[in-house]
Amino acid sequence: MGMNSTELGLExxxxxxxxxxxxxxxxxxxxxxxxxxxxxxxYKLGKHLRFAASDIAAWLEERHEGGSHE
Structure with missing residues (x-):
């Protein structure tokens, strides 16, 4: 049995x-x-792009109305 990403502590x-x-x-x-x-x-993995949930959440927070950007 292999370990899944949750068991490894990875998002x-x-x-x-x-x-x-x-x-x-x-x-x-x-x-x-x-x-x-x-x-x-x-993350660029070979020719594929992958996005971590925490990076997406941080990016969205920066764009929240009243945020620090735009």
Missing amino acids: PLIGVEELAEYLGVPVQTIYDWRLSGRAPRA
């Missing part, structure tokens, strides 16, 4: 498609945000 990583669906934006928007430096921090 799950999600892909671009899942992030786009979660945010309700097209996948291309995520790529556009990355090119302009406005996307959440990501």
Whole structure:
């Protein structure tokens, strides 16, 4: 039996498609945000991008109305 990420104390990583669906934006928007430096921090694993829930939460908090950005 292998260990899952929860047992290892690791948070799950999600892909671009899942992030786009979660945010309700097209996948291309995520790529556009990355090119302009406005996307959440990501891990590049080979040719795939993965986003940690904690990085997404921090990124969203920065964009909360009344937040420190925009």
